[in-house]
Amino acid sequence: EIVLTQSPATMSLSPGERATLSCRASQSVSNYLAWYQQKPGQAPRLLIYDASNRAAGIPARFSGSGSGTDFILTISSLEPEDFAVYYCQQRSNWITFGQGTRLEIK
Amino acid sequence: EVQLVESGGGLVQPGGSLRLSCAASGFTFSKYAMAWVRQSPGKGLEWVSTIGVRGDSTSYADSVKGRFTISRDNSVDTLYLQMSSLGAEDTALYYCSKAPYSASWPHGDYWGQGTLVTVSS
Numbered sequence: 674e675i676v677l678t679q680s681p682a683t684m685s686l687s688p689g690e691r692a693t694l695s696c697r698a699s700q701s702v703s704n705y706l707a708w709y710q711q712k713p714g715q716a717p718r719l720l721i722y723d724a725s726n727r728a729a730g731i732p733a734r735f736s737g738s739g740s741g742t743d744f745i746l747t748i749s750s751l752e753p754e755d756f757a758v759y760y761c762q763q764r765s766n767w768i769t770f771g772q773g774t775r776l777e778i779k
Numbered sequence: 780e781v782q783l784v785e786s787g788g789g790l791v792q793p794g795g796s797l798r799l800s801c802a803a804s805g806f807t808f809s810k811y812a813m814a815w816v817r818q819s820p821g822k823g824l825e826w827v828s829t830i831g832v833r834g835d836s837t838s839y840a841d842s843v844k845g846r847f848t849i850s851r852d853n854s855v856d857t858l859y860l861q862m863s864s865l866g867a868e869d870t871a872l873y874y875c876s877k878a879p880y881s882a883s884w885p886h887g888d889y890w891g892q893g894t895l896v897t898v899s900s
Binding site: 705707709715716717718719722728729760762764767768769770771772773 | 814816823824825826829838840874879883884885886887888890891892893
């Protein structure tokens, strides 16, 4: 099983700041990595697929990068609605999710 | 507008069974692979099972293999998850999710709001 490790577990930032979230895979997943946003009481929302492709309707401030084992989700300038939990997910070998990064308001 | 509405969750005793349903609308259900993903209270996401467009291609997480069965009825645009031999570890919010294409579920572009399954005596 491919283990995805997200860091940090919690990140405290202010609106307008840049957020950089990390996802590291225990073995290469090529570019088969997606990112989701989840707010309390809501379902996950697809942000990025195949490492760097923004899903439909996702603002340009969200971007993804990386390949192999190391991936980054960047939010260029945080809006109040961006404070949530973010998960990465790989599809290279079955399907697994990271444990999540909680992005909270500082 | 794509809508996925799960139902069938509830309280069940250990060792019991339950069938979840996911009613789909707003897209051509028969053209997309589907999946179930669960989330234990306060925890992260766990993939459970995936099914192809015709229902003849299925896959399961090791944690549910042999106990859960995924199926679909394209005539009524509904996805199912039959769960048996339930244990406390199966307590979770169960989401159904749509794939972006037919071949497989690489990620979910749409998700339902989930149905809660609680396994307890």
